[in-house]
Structures are given as structure tokens and as C-alpha cells.
Amino acid sequence: MTTTTRTSDIRTADLYGPQGAAAYHDITTRDTDEIVDLRRAVRRTPGEILELAAGAGRLTFALLALGREVTALELSGALCRLLADRAALTPAALRTRLTVVEADMTSFALGRRFGVVVLGTTSVSLVDEPGRRELYRRVAEHLAPGGRFLLTTRSRAAGHPAGETWTRVEGASGRGYHLGEQWTDPGTRVVTLRPETGPGEERVEFTSVVRNLPAESLASELDRAGFVVRTRTDLPDVPGWDHVLLEAEVAS
Ligand SMILES: C[S@@+](CC[C@H](N)C(=O)[O-])C[C@H]1O[C@@H](n2cnc3c(N)ncnc32)[C@H](O)[C@@H]1O
Numbered sequence: 001m002t003t004t005t006r007t008s009d010i011r012t013a014d015l016y017g018p019q020g021a022a023a024y025h026d027i028t029t030r031d032t033d034e035i036v037d038l039r040r041a042v043r044r045t046p047g048e049i050l051e052l053a054a055g056a057g058r059l060t061f062a063l064l065a066l067g068r069e070v071t072a073l074e075l076s077g078a079l080c081r082l083l084a085d086r087a088a089l090t091p092a093a094l095r096t097r098l099t100v101v102e103a104d105m106t107s108f109a110l111g112r113r114f115g116v117v118v119l120g121t122t123s124v125s126l127v128d129e130p131g132r133r134e135l136y137r138r139v140a141e142h143l144a145p146g147g148r149f150l151l152t153t154r155s156r157a158a159g160h161p162a163g164e165t166w167t168r169v170e171g172a173s174g175r176g177y178h179l180g181e182q183w184t185d186p187g188t189r190v191v192t193l194r195p196e197t198g199p200g201e202e203r204v205e206f207t208s209v210v211r212n213l214p215a216e217s218l219a220s221e222l223d224r225a226g227f228v229v230r231t232r233t234d235l236p237d238v239p240g241w242d243h244v245l246l247e248a249e250v251a252s
Contacts, residue, residue, distance in 0.1 A: 026171030047115015
């Protein structure tokens, strides 16, 4: 999954690949976005939790704190290792309830069912439409009767600035980064993370392509895939963004 190309003097690599994973974790590890709302929604349905696209565990540890078994599924081997390393530092009562699975959320088969499947951080936007159809099929196969699929999406609101924006952010390590967002068309943005470098350090940037998926589009897709959307919750965000948590279950 890691693609590396060289343009002028800056190397471009996958945001979730071996090098990008550490940078992604550095800038997101203190981010509490979605945690309160996802935990509230998860509490409403009993049973074991399957978290898709778990990354280095930003949401995973908050879900484990609910006292339930959590299976964290993640495509990037580098992020799976980061998650496992972080879990190893936690008390046994917590880490023994965690299972980390390196797999693709569009093609996994765990051979068991869960009370809740969580797909947070708008990670559904990383998958194209055929992939999302496969994703919904896998989720339905892994949900226990009455189980819930919780997914979030963050899409541009009317009046959202098009083009390219850059902001400076600081990672938990104290390292500075430049975070860019470039809309290639109204339906797609490229997120770029450039670590600040000192003299003699290699210049590198990490990128990820994110689709713009408004909640209404996702709700229609879920409907076509045999789900019923039970609740839709607007989540707080900065102006220019619509941020929504959808709670769905397989139609009976
Ligand atoms: C926006 S990050 C979210 C990570 C984590 N949930 C968080 O909140 O920090 C998206 C994650 O989705 C993972 N991912 C992308 N495509 C995937 C796929 N097809 N299957 C599983 N994980 C995938 C990436 O590797 C990355 O860890």
C-alpha cells in the first residue's frame, strides 16, 4: 500500500505507511475528536466491539476503557505495530481485552459476530464506492442480531473554501508539521503532512486521498446495502464542515 515517488527534492509517501504512520500518530495522539460521542453511542448496545481502521488506537483505548472486549482491525502493518506497542504498556486488565488484526476492512472474515462495529474518524472516506459496498457486506456479516454499525463522516459544508490551505501543527513529540489540504475536485481532497526539517535532513511529505461523503449519501448507500439508519447525530466541528455520526443496523 506504500507508494513512494520523488518530485524535485521532496519525497512523497503514504500517510499510513511505515514512515508516515509515526508522523500521523504524532499529530493525532492527543486529539479527542469523536471520542465522547462514539462512546455514548457504543454504550447503548451491549456486546463485543469491532473497531475498523483503528490506526494506532486513538479511539481504541477509549473503547477499551468501557470494560468490553475490543478487536481493532487496521490495514497498515506499521500502525498495527504501534497499537500493539502502546497496548503492551497498559495494565493487563486492559490489554488482555484487545485483539489487533492486520486486515483490509473491505475483505475481512473473522468468523464471529460483534455487538457493535465502529468506523470513526471519517475513515469510510478512504474507500472508493465498490470498496464501500464490500465494506458494508463485511460489516453485516460480522454484526450480531440487533447489533449496531457506528460510522462517522466529515464533509464540506456549503461555502467551504475550495483550493489549497496550509496550517502549522505541532505533534505530541514537539515536532512541527505543515498540514495541507488540497481539493482536487469537489468530491476529493488530498491531505498532506510535511514534517519540518533541519539542515541536512531529508525532506518528505505524507499524503492521503480523502473522498467527500456527505451523511445523506452514506445513508443512501447503507439503505441500498440492507441497513436501516436508526439515528443521525451532528457532531461539533469548525465552520465549513458537516460532521455526522450515523448509527445503523441490518434491516430485519
Ligand atoms: C483517519 S485514520 C484513523 C485512525 C484512527 N481511527 C484514529 O482515529 O486515529 C484512517 C485509518 O484507516 C486505515 N485504513 C485505510 N484503509 C483501510 C482499509 N481498507 N482497511 C483497514 N484500515 C484502513 C489507515 O491505515 C488509517 O489507520
